[in-house]
Amino acid sequence: MPDYRRNRVVGGIFFFTVTLCDRDSDLLVRRIEALRDTVREVRARRPFYIDAWVVLPDHMHCLWTLPPGDADFPGRWRAIKTAFSKRLPAGEPRSTVMIARGERGIWQRRYWEHTIRDERDYAAHMDYIHFNPVKHGYVTQPQDWAYSTFRHCVMQGLYPAGWSGGCAEPAGTGERP
Numbered sequence: 001m002p003d004y005r006r007n008r009v010v011g012g013i014f015f016f017t018v019t020l021c022d023r024d025s026d027l028l029v030r031r032i033e034a035l036r037d038t039v040r041e042v043r044a045r046r047p048f049y050i051d052a053w054v055v056l057p058d059h060m061h062c063l064w065t066l067p068p069g070d071a072d073f074p075g076r077w078r079a080i081k082t083a084f085s086k087r088l089p090a091g092e093p094r095s096t097v098m099i100a101r102g103e104r105g106i107w108q109r110r111y112w113e114h115t116i117r118d119e120r121d122y123a124a125h126m127d128y129i130h131f132n133p134v135k136h137g138y139v140t141q142p143q144d145w146a147y148s149t150f151r152h153c154v155m156q157g158l159y160p161a162g163w164s165g166g167c168a169e170p171a172g173t174g175e176r177p
Contacts, residue, residue, distance in 0.1 A: 008071035017112040026057035131165030
């Protein structure tokens with residue numbers, strides 16, 4: 001296994017893809033309130049700004065801005081994954097390695113992280129997040145997906161109400177087709 005090091009930029013903006021172990025699961029939308037409660041609780045203890053977020057059945061994408069002087073997004077993800085898992089009844093399939101490590105078998109161990117470089121990169125990832133439910137065939141318009149910040153971004157004036165996306169996938173999102 002390569003020695004992967006996360007790019008910890010203090011007060012940075014980051015794009016994430018976080019995925020369930022079971023890519024055929026609908027757990028994230030089925031248990032959306034548990035996920036929302038978990039994120040609220042973690043943000044209360046370890047603040048960060050949610051620029052954009054979309055939750056799909058088996059994975060989610062988001063853009064976070066960390067507070068000045070703070071670069072610990074791994075600790076926040078660890079807290080979110082752990083607390084969400086504790087809200088669920090046990091019983092998911094687990095490998096021998098997961099059992100030995102005391103892991104639940106809900107989340108993939110790693111996640112994709114990308115440090116936002118500039119405004120163009122930010123806009124591309126924001127569009128990617130909000131277009132993702134359309135890309136996966138869940139809806140035909142971004143505003144029709146309930147588990148997204150798209151409507152909030154429209155209210156903030158970041159998107160026109162009829163925006164339909166059509167954007168290309170930014171390189172390196174870490175998501176499988």
